[in-house]
Amino acid sequence: MFRFLHPKRSAVTDAAWQAVRESLPIVATLAESDAGKLRALTDTFLRTKSLEGAGGFDLDEGSRVVVAAQACIPVLALGMEAYTGWRSIIVYPGGFVSRGTSVDETGVEHEWEEERSGESWFRGPVVLSWEDVAASGRLEGYNVVIHEMAHKLDMLNGDANGFPPLHAEMDGAAWYRVFSDAFEDLGARVDAGEETAIDEYAAEGPDEFFAVTSEYFFELPEVLDECYPQVYAELRAFYRQDPLGRIVAAGGR
């Protein structure tokens, strides 16, 4: 099971960690104790998951740490067990074309293809575009790595549907109500042509709403808390983190 575990080798070198800690805002703004925890998790992540470049992309050591560190932010308080059941991350240089088939309501099968910045397969790999990874972590509300990891957490209890397995102390009915209300509110604003503070991609479906609000939770928590404070509170209980507090501690941005 731990074929990829090399206990004598540190997967994260000091130089690679320093680069991420200094230049990636989402890591740079962490308190020292959280950053230490994140480094340890990043190390475990790199030892237990397989990260590979594809489509001619050379995933060097620095890039591996950039991906792994951001992947570990959502599980900073949950631990690596939350990423059980899958092992592989594949990174393309840019957007990649995803193909599949779907059956419409009349039973006719259609082939589709679309360009994507990331995707997660149920119990399968996560696929990422490096171009989008490089645009993530700047505390601007966009993070393709966190987005796909949120889908992975959502898939722990079946297909992604915006309803991941909750902690025992959480109330499933409250989660459902809070997320449904916010999802409907965003959809109505998008339909009305309003410019929304949360990326309108979140209105695509409850699964995307959970993944996109997770990006905002870690990247722009003040924006999410302003728009949908109850969603922020549910995510705080789910991730067992309070990124707003981090900003307050840092004296605001």
Ligand SMILES: [Zn+2]
């Ligand atoms: Zn998505």
